[in-house]
Amino acid sequence: MTVGAMGEAMNPAVRGTILAVDDEPDILVALEDLLEDEFRVLTTSRPAEALELIAAEPDIDVILSDQRMPGLTGDALLAQAREISDAQAILLTGYADISAVVSALNRGGITGYVTKPWDPSLLRNAVRGAYERHRLARELATERALLRGLLDHAGDAIAFKDTDGRYLRLNARMARRLGAPSVEACLGRRESEFAVSGSEAAEAADRAAIASGAPTETVTGGAEPAQAPSGETWSQVTRVPIRDPAGAVVHLAVIERDITEQRLLEMRLRQADKMQALGTLAGGVAHDFNNLLTAILGSLELALPKVAGDARLSRLMTNATQAAQRGAALTKRLLTFSHRRDLQARVIDLNGVIQGMDDLLGRSLGGFVQVERDLSPDLWPAKVDPDQLELAILNLCINGRDAMPEGGVVALSTRNETVRGSTDPNLKDGDYAVIAIRDTGTGIAPEILGRVFEPFFTTKGVGQGTGLGLAMVFGLVQQSGGTIRIDSEVGHGTTVLLYLPRSREAVETAPAARSAPAPAPRRARILVVDDDPQVRHVTASFLNGFGYDEAEVPSGEAALERLDAERFDLVVADLAMPGMSGLDLAEAVRMRWPALPFLLVTGHAEAARIPADFAVLEKPFLSADLAARVATLLAPEG
Structure with a gap:
């Protein structure tokens, strides 16, 4: 056996491969000389070795075989080759044997025959034509395999229609959507012939896509309630017009994707965003309400002893106090909703x-x-x-x-x-x-x-x-x-x-209730810092009633100036203030006067978390709550 080919540097994938089979070596040399400029040429003088080559070389494009060979005739060789290869076949015959040609056509699937001695140009054109047919057949088979793989394994429902809306190709998923028993039952039929909802709208969308000549994308399904009813589904339908070489739209590809899970997730995310926005709003409202309630409850508590002799007025003020306390309970719920209330978890x-x-x-x-x-x-x-x-x-x-x-x-x-x-x-x-x-x-x-x-x-x-x-x-x-x-x-x-x-920690026992400490007996100077004058006045009045000397300032900056000029035993400051916040003030005091106690008062926990070692009192507070916290901070161990 002789194997001839062009230089190894040539890419076999680019150059077609020809197998020449003839029992005469001179003819094989002539064929190689004729074809090697365009093709990779393999030659053999024995039919049995030709079959071995065909089995070992799946990329053979064309087989040129002599008819009369010892052991196996050309038509018989091509018939066996057809069972293991899709190569094009050309029969070479040195005599006019119509029966051999007919046999080769029937058994070997030859695409042509050439008589010896051949015309070089005719033979070269016959090989070129056979190679081109083989290349196109393989490309077509590849395209069909890719299309079949796409249709069979895609998660989407896919179909191809003609311009009249009749199904030409579709996958099983699309057939199931149409309620058809099989893919074959859908071919040649329109969507309106199946009992599916929205078929008229779908066909109208098909016609619009064909008329526009441009891909379109639509979403079908239910409306968008805050929570989808059970069984509600959505689909995203893409329509792609397919044009012929002249540019005319001749087919339409329809790809339908189930986006129910995606749509439900989007709804839940929008709902979560809305709840977060509402939580932010609720937290701000609760903060303002807590300031108001601190002033109201504090003022009522300070005023109630002064009207002890007037039963009617005392009852009215008690009613006002109870209403304000119910308002305080509502703000606590708002703060829990907005994630801005510290839980005792x-x-x-x-x-x-x-x-x-x-x-x-x-x-x-x-x-x-x-x-x-x-x-x-x-x-x-x-x-x-x-x-x-x-x-x-x-x-x-x-x-x-x-x-x-x-x-x-x-x-x-x-x-x-x-x-x-x-x-x-x-x-x-x-x-x-x-x-x-x-x-x-x-x-x-x-x-x-x-x-x-x-x-x-x-x-x-x-x-x-x-x-x-x-x-x-x-x-x-x-x-x-x-x-x-x-x-x-x-x-x-x-x-x-x-x-x-789930918690991996051991269950904790409930902490024992602690009794509130009594106010410190010693005199102390306390600086009250709050931008709200009413809350500042109530806080200072409570402290004055406890027997402390109090001073008031409206801002953190003013507090630092006052602390530079005077000595104080405690600072009570609001957390949320414009400019320097209460937390900023507390950190500045801790750096400059580390031994000076500091109490933060807040209507809600701000976005910036308060360090655990800072003392905090929540608004609205009763005078007893304030007295207990102040006494604790002023005590020697505080």
Whole structure:
């Protein structure tokens, strides 16, 4: 066997490969000389070796075979070659043997034959034509394989249509969307012939894309409520017009992608952003309210002893005090919702909290509501403020009671749950202890389900609810690292799920209550710093009533000037002030007068967290609270 080829530097992938088979060496040399300028030429004089070459060289494009050869004729050789190769075949014959040519056509699939002696130009053109046909056939097979692979394995529903909207090609996913039993059942038919919703709109969009000649993209599916109804789906449909060589649109590719999960995630993210914005707003409102309530409650407390002899006036002032205290409770809920209230979190037994609420739930829910419990005995502990959690559970149970005006069941249950791959951006992977509160009430309509956590949003009548209960619950679980979910169906009740991250620490015992220390007996000079004159006056009046000497300044800068000029035993400063904040002032005092005690007073925890070693008093405060903190800081061990 002789193997001839051009230089090894030539790329076989660029140059076609020709196999010449003839039992006469001189003819093989002539064929090699004729074709080697354009092709890589392999030659052999034995048919058996030719078959071995064909099996070993899958890139052979054209086989040139003599008809009369010892051992195996050309038509028989080409027939066997056809079983292992898709190469084009040309038969060389030295005599007019029509039967051999017919046999080669039938058995070997030859694309032509050339008689000996051949015309060099004719033979070269025949080889070129055969090579080009083979190249095009392979390219077509590759394109078909790629298209079939795309159709069979794509996650999208894909179809190709003619300009009249009839399906030419489509994958199984598109056939299933149309409700057809198979791909074949869809070919030649229009989308409107299938029982699918929106087919008229889809065909109109097809016609518009063909008319425009440009790719289009549309989204189909339901509207965008705050929380999608069960079973709601969305699809993104891309239409790509396909043009012929002359530029005319002759086909349309349609790619339909299910974006339901993406759309639901976007909705949840928008809801989370809205809740964060509302939390920021609520925190600012609560701060301003706490300043007002500090002035109101403080003024009422200072004025009430002066009207002790007037029963009517005392009752009016007491009523005003109680109303202001209810306002203070509302602002605490706002601060919990906005994540700006420091929680007294510790690792607790959640089942123990629920079991300890028996009397409270019995008094709050009344005799028409039955309370059921199903508590997991191996429930994981969680780190949360137990008092706030108890208040959250009570709020949810009362909501359930209000949804059952004629009585019903409120069921409390707990379980462990490991979350993996949740689509809820607020629910990260991990272990959670879950508290479920279920009622058998009227349920919540889908159009308002996404708003129930907004502060001041309520479906109850005037005077029956503040709209802060669920907002407080939302803030509590978010601040504790968890999340809250609500499943509700109108007429079939509501289930609220509280997800609290599992704690790996041991359950902590409740801290013992401490009695407030009495005011220090010694005289002391205290500097009061607050930009709000009313709050500053109330604070200073309280301190004066305790027997301290107090001085007032409206800013941190003024406080530093006063401290440079005079000696003080304590500084009481508001946290949120324009210019120099109370925290900035405290740090400056700590650097220049490290032994001088400092008390920060705040309406809410600012974005900049207060270091743990700074003394803090929350607004609104009672005089006793202020007295206790001041006495502690002025005591020798303070």
